Each structure stands twice: as structure tokens, then as C-alpha cells.
Amino acid sequence: MEITTRSLWTLVHGMGFGALYLLACSGAIVLLHLRSSPNVPADSRPAGDRILGIYLTVMAVLAWLTVLSGTYIIYPWYRAAPPAGAANLTTFPRSLLLSNPATRQWHLIGIEWKEHIAWLVPIAITMAAFVAIRYARDLKHSSELRSALYGFVGTSLFAAGVAGFFGAMLDKNAPVEGGQTIRLVQGE
Amino acid sequence: MSTQTAISQDNVSALPNGSAAAAILSAGIGSLAVALFTIVADQSATAKNLLSIYKPTGALSGVTTFAMLVWFVVWAVLEWRWRGRNLSLNRINIIAFALLALSLLATFPPLGNLL
Numbered sequence: 001m002e003i004t005t006r007s008l009w010t011l012v013h014g015m016g017f018g019a020l021y022l023l024a025c026s027g028a029i030v031l032l033h034l035r036s037s038p039n040v041p042a043d044s045r046p047a048g049d050r051i052l053g054i055y056l057t058v059m060a061v062l063a064w065l066t067v068l069s070g071t072y073i074i075y076p077w078y079r080a081a082p083p084a085g086a087a088n089l090t091t092f093p094r095s096l097l098l099s100n101p102a103t104r105q106w107h108l109i110g111i112e113w114k115e116h117i118a119w120l121v122p123i124a125i126t127m128a129a130f131v132a133i134r135y136a137r138d139l140k141h142s143s144e145l146r147s148a149l150y151g152f153v154g155t156s157l158f159a160a161g162v163a164g165f166f167g168a169m170l171d172k173n174a175p176v177e178g179g180q181t182i183r184l185v186q187g188e
Numbered sequence: 189m190s191t192q193t194a195i196s197q198d199n200v201s202a203l204p205n206g207s208a209a210a211a212i213l214s215a216g217i218g219s220l221a222v223a224l225f226t227i228v229a230d231q232s233a234t235a236k237n238l239l240s241i242y243k244p245t246g247a248l249s250g251v252t253t254f255a256m257l258v259w260f261v262v263w264a265v266l267e268w269r270w271r272g273r274n275l276s277l278n279r280i281n282i283i284a285f286a287l288l289a290l291s292l293l294a295t296f297p298p299l300g301n302l303l
Contacts (some may be wrong), residue, residue: 076244084249109297116226116295120219127215131208138202148212152265
């Protein structure tokens with residue numbers, strides 16, 4: 001059982017940071033809802049105030065790790081230009097997608113959208129974390145603050161979902177492969 | 189006693205909302221900056237070259253770096269101007285959501301290419 005270093009990085013980026021972020025979004029929305037629920041016991045609020053801020057901060061770290069690893073580690077491998085006349089494009093995913101009319105739009109629409117929309121996520125969630133920490137006690141009373149957080153967290157979920165979807169489709173049609181091979185389990 | 193403590197914590201006077209307004213509006217502006225730099229890089233070969241500040245990543249490196257700079261600078265300026273003030277957060281939210289929606293649409297290549 002083997003894996004290449006490039007595959008490992010795509011796993012860390014997509015299944016590690018990115019998927020974890022997507023999963024965390026539902027938790028953020030639930031926590032945010034609890035901040036405004038009248039059913040939350042009054043004496044549990046100070047702890048809850050801190051938890052939302054910490055939770056959103058962890059999400060912001062995940063979002064930054066996702067876009068930075070995607071942009072500066074994986075994307076250069078994706079867009080690398082093949083040598084002139086290269087017949088085998090398997091280690092040049094962008095060129096591989098563009099070489100076939102059936103897969104061309106995965107790059108022209110999918111990856112082009114993914115690479116830019118993903119950057120809206122750290123902006124949205126960093127703002128949400130800042131507001132949740134700074135206004136921890138005011139969230140309960142300010143529907144405007146909660147609306148802003150719902151809107152930006154929801155948008156970040158949508159943007160991360162788009163990026164994740166096209167990342168998965170890229171991995172099906174032209175996976176980022178290459179680099180050193182890491183042997184996970186020795187064959188018999 | 190614990191109920192009284194909870195009530196007093198619940199009634200702590202609200203902070204001025206200027207910092208929140210600055211963060212929310214600057215996030216909208218930063219998002220729009222991502223979309224605008226993307227469109228500029230797509231429309232002009234010169235801009236694309238100028239934005240390629242890290243060659244392996246191409247123009248995406250400049251698009252995102254400059255958009256983040258715009259976001260941080262706008263945030264810092266608004267924070268400096270609005271900190272300690274109370275503003276209409278409803279209006280700020282509407283503007284920020286509009287900017288966010290525009291960003292989502294403008295980063296979608298078929299729509300971004302029409303601009």
C-alpha cells in the first residue's frame with residue numbers, strides 16, 4: 001500500500017483541513033443558535049460565550065490552512081506546464097483536463113471558480129471569530145450581530161462546499177499525482 | 189445569589205458596535221476585492237503578469253495577496269475611525285451581504301467573464 005507525497009498533500013488539504021471545516025460549519029450554526037436561545041440556562045452563558053469564540057477561531061485557523069496549502073503547495077503541481085510534445089499528461093492535471101473536450105469545463109469553470117471562491121472563506125470566518133470574541137456577551141441581545149454571523153458563516157459554508165465539490169471532481173478526473181512514493185504497508 | 193449574578197452579567201452594558209461594523213463591512217469589501225482582482229487578472233495579460241508575484245501559483249498569488257491587503261487595510265482604517273462609535277448595524281449588514289453576494293457571483297467564471 002503506497003501513496004505519493006502529492007496525493008498525501010491533497011488528502012491533508014481536502015480530507016483534513018477542508019472536510020473538517022465543512023463539518024465544523026454545522027456546529028458553528030448550532031452554537032450560534034444556542035447563543036440566542038431563551039432556553040439556555042443563564043448561569044451557563046459565560047462558558048458558552050467563550051466556546052463560540054474559540055470554536056470560530058479554530059475554524060478560522062482551518063480555513064487559512066486550507067487555502068494556503070491549496071494555493072501554495074497543491075495548485076503549483078496542478079497547473080505545472082508539461083514539456084513540449086509530452087504524450088503522458090497524468091502528472092499535469094490542468095493540461096490533462098484541457099486536452100479533452102469532455103473534461104475541459106472542469107478546469108474552465110470548476111477549478112477557476114474553486115481557486116477564487118475558496119478565499120472568501122477565511123475572510124468570512126476570521127471576521128466571525130473576531131466579532132464572536134469581542135462581542136461575546138452582546139450576541140445574546142443583538143440580532144444584528146447574530147445576523148451578520150449567520151450570514152457570513154452560512155456563506156463560508158457555501159463557498160467551502162463549492163471548493164470542496166470541485167476539488168473532489170478534480171480528484172476523480174485528473175488527480176494531482178507524483179513526487180516521492182511513501183510505502184504505508186509492505187506487500188507480501 | 190447565583191441568579192442575581194447571572195442577571196447582572198446579562199445586563200452588562202453593550203460595547204459600542206463600531207468595531208463589529210468595521211469587521212463586517214471590511215469582510216464584505218475584502219471579498220469583493222478577491223472578485224475584482226480575479227476579473228482584472230482575467231481581462232488583462234499585463235495585469236496577470238503583474239499579479240504573478242509567485243510564479244508557480246501564477247496570478248492567483250497576487251490576486252489573493254493584494255485582496256488580503258485591501259481587506260486588512262480597510263479593516264484597520266474602519267476600526268480606527270469607528271471604534272467607540274455606535275452605527276446602524278442593519279445598514280452595514282445589508283451593504284456587507286450585498287458585497288458578499290456580488291463576490292460570489294463575480295468569482296463564478298461564466299459571470300465574471302461577462303464583466
